[in-house]
Amino acid sequence: MDAAFAGKPDEARAALASLPPDAAAEVVKAAAAWQSWLDAGAVWPPDAALAGLAGPGVQVMAGQNPDGGPHPQFRLTERSAEARTVELGDPTQLYLLSRAHEAAAKAAVPADAAVIDLFLAPWSLPAEAGPATELAIPVDDSWIFAGFALSGADLVFLADASTAGVPAVQRHLASSPLAAVVAPAIVDGQVVPDKMLDQAAWLGQQVEAAMREAGGGEQSFHPPFARLASVAALRAAMIVADANDQYRDAGVLRVNALDRSVEGAADPVFLISVAAWDAGNRNALRAQELVHRLHRRYPALQAARYSLDFLHIRTSRNAAPAAPVH
């Protein structure tokens, strides 16, 4: 259902129409749910139509990591002489899980639902509407502590930048520290990765210096916060570059942010987004490594492994040969 998630209902209709008449029962059930959403006009979100597909793992409870239900979600028979079994994960389950998390978060702090929307904005699906980019409520420090926004205004900036790109930098320059850090790296309307790497390093140093001054000396907890700020800056510029149609430059920033995403700065949401981006580029090697690293803690990610595994096998069996070396 990648076409539906990509906001392309016509392609989704065509895909469903190609479903063979003897498809497995569980596939037919999932297809019927999506078809009902398409028939009803394909108005996002499709949650109501998909409610019947939510498995036992799609329950979000405080203090527990939902496992996304049993894996694999589909076991199909290959149409070959050997009729081998093909295992598949269903992205619908991951979508429903993410919606359940969102609902649980909003239920926990209903007054801050708008803040949650801002946090989610850079990760929204193409089919989803963007959030408001004006924040009318104060953002408590607890929302941003040890995170990748340095201030509440950064959340607004990042939400705006995820669709507007470079113009958002100017719009939020006066209020958002991240916009202020990204701005000097923009030359002739383009984000310049090398300049941004300098900016990110500089921000980390400034944060460390400020903490040193405020605390009366160096403390062992200062560097992790400096690293968070530095990675936050790279990720902000990446969001701007992505929306600015600088696909490769955004990739350079993404890879650099990934390199620095270690220890406390290893944000699983960002890491898995890099894996998804790699998969979109048919680069299974790093994507598999990232998913593998995360799936023990977040078992629902197992759903992503099946398709990644086949992407790897398909691309490697068509790749230029190389002998094993030491």
Add this chain to the structure above:
Amino acid sequence: MALRDAPIAAALRAGLALGVAALGTGSTLAYFEESLPTSMNPLYASAMVDYRSQELVFDRLWFHDAITNELKSRIVERYELVDGGKGVRITLISGVKWHDGKPMNAKDLCFTVDAMLDKNTPSPVAQEYRQFITGCEVTSGQVATISFNRVFHNPRERLGFALLPREAFESTAISPDLEFSAKPIGTGPMKGSRGRRGAIFDAFANVHHTPQVAQLQLQDAGDPLVQVKTIINNGVQGIIAVPPPYRPDLSSNDEVALKSYDLRSWWFIALNTNKGALADPRVRKGLNLAIDRTALREFTIGVKAGEENSPCEFISGPFVQSSPYYNRAVPTVDRSNKAQAKALFEEAGLKDTGGRWHYKNAPITLRVGMLAPLNNEAPDLLSYIGNQLSDAGFDRNDLKISADEWKTNVLTGKATDYDLLIGKWSFGLYEDVNHLFHSRTGNAGKLNLFNYKNADVDATLQAYDRAVTDTAARDAYHKLHTQVAEDLPYLFLWKLDTRSAWRTEVRGNIISAYYYFTEIDSWKYGR
């Protein structure tokens, strides 16, 4: 972090005058490699350092962009499929010069193909290409057609070989011991030459390359602590593989950046299944249980038991755990079990006399060899394994094997006087392990270290080769994993992430998966 919006934004704006002086070009970068390249001839890469060095000197016909994974070429102007997909007509760009100043043309392309097809070119890389390339014909100056023995919808993906200069060779039979292996001629961004203590790569401007670093100096890595101190003091600017215990030191240094390097490397102890007691699978299983991998990993790599997201992860077969070919149903052996090991040795007929195991009334002395450069990544691994073998009741004789000897004796299956060999294998996207385990017959088993033979394993490897569907290929390798974990031609140890370190003055240094230096043209050095 209680940062308030307005003050910090103002502070940041004030500080945005942050100056970065103009980048210097024409400068020299020095870096530590795992070892010296064993060959700079792309037909004879046997170590990752070879691939990385060759990437500086040569152009591969097609390659993948390090960031977007897009398939690209720097030397092909255009191409078209011919003969219904059983061939591809390639037009090379004009004006490209070899490092000796001669122009590159279609004759060079066809010479390279002919050299790979020549059975007197004993190259494992060429052998793989022989499986599907049947010939190459020059049409005109820059145009040639490569033919295949089957239809390919996207043959460009498979054509990743480096071009060789026709005029540098006397015939298409290219042997590994030519002068070319030390002083290669390519069309890549750097002109390279290997000496006794290092290798030098000088920028070579061309119509398709504009390197911004004048010279790269490859230095043989020594003590990892010295490497780390040297990069911190700016004595060198890069380290290709930083051992895990030293990563925190570099990670906390503002002047050095750790960089990911996507490579699939796994470590092993190969067992000589044709020698003495090791021919008995029960003895091999006993050794598998006598080795304590958790202790080895802690002592040599610094990973504590149970540490999450460790750069070093145990494996139970010949793939890394993230690979689709890894059979996750086969458990790893993390800890030793001396009681079970003892029972297996006794079942195999070994006698315990005075705490030493005897075979046919003679004490067993195991000759253990390790690829020497591995000691930099896992310090003292050879000694620790030797100590564990001693504790288990075996005398041992530990020996480090140089990279050159590993290439000439070990990889060729001639090191049969050893009982155990400690090494690692590295892979990129292409994870074909058939040559490691297939019996040495005909063209098969070229990298079978101890001439291991198992008819069932051979059959499984052939099933992998014949696999038409992805599931068939996966199932074959899952079965292989189960078979070799049971029969144990290797004791499988772990995979180890590779991380590089480069000083922050090195800019634009994008690291490609596997080949590393594919994007060297964008590298710059200077503040």
